Amino acid sequence: MRPGHDFLIRGGAGTGKTIVLLHALENLRREREAELALKTGPRILFLTYTNTLVKYDRYVAEILNTKDADSQIFTADSFFQARLRMLGQGQRVDYALISKLAEKLNTTGFFSAQELAVEIEDFIFGNLVTREEYVDQMIPRKGMRQPLSAGQRETVWAIQERIKTEMEESGLLSKNYSRTKLIEHLQAHPDDARLRDLDFCFVDESQDLSAADLRALKLMTQRGLIMAGDTGQSIYGLSSPYKRAGVDITGRSRVLHTSFRNTVAIQEITEAYRTLSRLDDDEGGASVAFREGPIPELYTAATRDKLARLLLRKAALFIDTLGYDPENLTVLAPARTDLVTIGDMLGHAGYQFANIRDEEFSFKQEKTIRLSTLHSSKGLDFAVVLLYLPTLPPRGDYDDKTGDTLVRNLIYVAMTRAMDNLNVFTLEGAHDGQQEEPLQDLVRVFRDYQGRGEERAPAEDPGS
Numbered sequence: 001m002r003p004g005h006d007f008l009i010r011g012g013a014g015t016g017k018t019i020v021l022l023h024a025l026e027n028l029r030r031e032r033e034a035e036l037a038l039k040t041g042p043r044i045l046f047l048t049y050t051n052t053l054v055k056y057d058r059y060v061a062e063i064l065n066t067k068d069a070d071s072q073i074f075t076a077d078s079f080f081q082a083r084l085r086m087l088g089q090g091q092r093v094d095y096a097l098i099s100k101l102a103e104k105l106n107t108t109g110f111f112s113a114q115e116l117a118v119e120i121e122d123f124i125f126g127n128l129v130t131r132e133e134y135v136d137q138m139i140p141r142k143g144m145r146q147p148l149s150a151g152q153r154e155t156v157w158a159i160q161e162r163i164k165t166e167m168e169e170s171g172l173l174s175k176n177y178s179r180t181k182l183i184e185h186l187q188a189h190p191d192d193a194r195l196r197d198l199d200f201c202f203v204d205e206s207q208d209l210s211a212a213d214l215r216a217l218k219l220m221t222q223r224g225l226i227m228a229g230d231t232g233q234s235i236y237g238l239s240s241p242y243k244r245a246g247v248d249i250t251g252r253s254r255v256l257h258t259s260f261r262n263t264v265a266i267q268e269i270t271e272a273y274r275t276l277s278r279l280d281d282d283e284g285g286a287s288v289a290f291r292e293g294p295i296p297e298l299y300t301a302a303t304r305d306k307l308a309r310l311l312l313r314k315a316a317l318f319i320d321t322l323g324y325d326p327e328n329l330t331v332l333a334p335a336r337t338d339l340v341t342i343g344d345m346l347g348h349a350g351y352q353f354a355n356i357r358d359e360e361f362s363f364k365q366e367k368t369i370r371l372s373t374l375h376s377s378k379g380l381d382f383a384v385v386l387l388y389l390p391t392l393p394p395r396g397d398y399d400d401k402t403g404d405t406l407v408r409n410l411i412y413v414a415m416t417r418a419m420d421n422l423n424v425f426t427l428e429g430a431h432d433g434q435q436e437e438p439l440q441d442l443v444r445v446f447r448d449y450q451g452r453g454e455e456r457a458p459a460e461d462p463g464s
Contacts, residue, residue, distance in 0.1 A: 007253065018204050020228065021202050021204055025072065044202075045079065046072050046073040046202040047079055048073070052357055076213055080093075086195060097174050098163070119156060121175070122210075125176035125212060128215060179215070180212060182216045187219070199221070200223055201226070205379055207230060214247055261381055269446065273412060273441065276444070296421075296449075302428050303427075327365060327369070329386065331372070334393045351369055352367055354369075377417050384420060385421065
């Protein structure tokens with residue numbers, strides 16, 4: 001990682017990208033220890049996507065004996081909000097604002113309010129798209145649900161100008177437009193030492209940041225962005241953000257190939273799903289696992305209630321019969337309502353549980369089963385995963401192909417959280433066309449994998 005250049009660490013799930021970033025952060029901190037103690041010179045920061053990931057990265061950093069992790073590791077959103085306040089214009093981010101303004105100002109006749117919000121916030125603001133690109137050059141709108149004529153693009157552009165005017169007048173900005181404000185300030189004032197005070201910035205899960213995020217970070221950083229990401233695990237972004245952000249990683253990337261998280265069996269079945277799903281893989285081929293472990297198991301039931309009870313019996317088997325500590329079990333589910341149902345059942349059975357997104361939750365917490373949505377599990381490790389998939393989360397306001405890819409990426413992410421034991425619970429009928437295709441393919445992969453030998457017959461009773 002040469003000073004003055006951006007760098008990207010790539011690799012599949014569990015290959016240690018975050019660990020590499022944290023080691024690099026600590027090495028740099030040691031080199032700069034005297035300067036940091038005197039609070040001289042540019043700062044070093046480590047940014048990631050969610051509050052949960054901040055908690056987890058600080059927890060791992062403590063295990064690695066990284067000093068001052070609490071003062072160096074933050075969410076990108078909290079960092080940008082602090083920077084926006086430094087402009088002194090009294091502006092702040094309102095994450096619900098773009099939907100409200102799209103509802104109020106939508107006169108298109110061809111977009112719903114939500115489709116208009118996605119078009120403006122995610123595509124135009126998020127990708128720093130100019131009017132020349134959008135209207136005159138008619139650049140492709142990757143992932144968007146419907147094609148637009150030149151006249152329709154003119155209409156959308158006029159509405160986004162009205163939205164910007166309302167935001168400027170109210171002092172409330174959408175997430176991606178707030179990044180545009182920072183970028184405009186930095187371009188107009190390149191010597192503003194208040195904002196351009198970072199030496200290196202380490203960015204975890206960089207594939208899920210927008211081009212606007214990365215461009216703003218690049219302008220604030222003097223010696224480079226050190227990033228870790230895997231486009232095959234993208235669950236928010238529609239395309240690779242690096243080129244649009246002006247981040248040049250040509251010849252400055254490293255691919256990690258060994259999965260340290262997953263067992264051989266988990267690696268085989270998750271890669272089989274990735275292959276069947278035809279997910280993009282620009283990481284130089286599948287990673288390789290080396291630890292042996294139990295075969296991942298699939299359980300099906302006719303109703304959600306029966307499926308949840310199967311999951312409860314499996315949790316009891318791990319804790320009461322096999323002697324696992326409760327904190328080694330994590331239930332992943334599509335929605336918070338699913339987690340409430342599972343939590344109620346665990347509570348009635350006498351088990352303690354906690355949602356990892358709860359403010360008081362700590363990864364040091366013991367004797368407590370962990371609950372998480374699929375999205376919130378991104379970037380985390382769990383010894384035992386009980387993946388509850390009666391259905392899938394909404395696919396968003398994107399075209400069918402993009403929505404399908406994002407939800408398949410999400411399933412892949414959820415399965416690869418498991419370090420030792422993976423158990424999937426879904427409704428009967430997924431294999432014969434009665435459920436969504438990503439779930440049908442998931443069941444097909446399990447059936448094929450278990451059918452390779454007589455000893456891999458499908459599990460029917462988690463209590464047996």
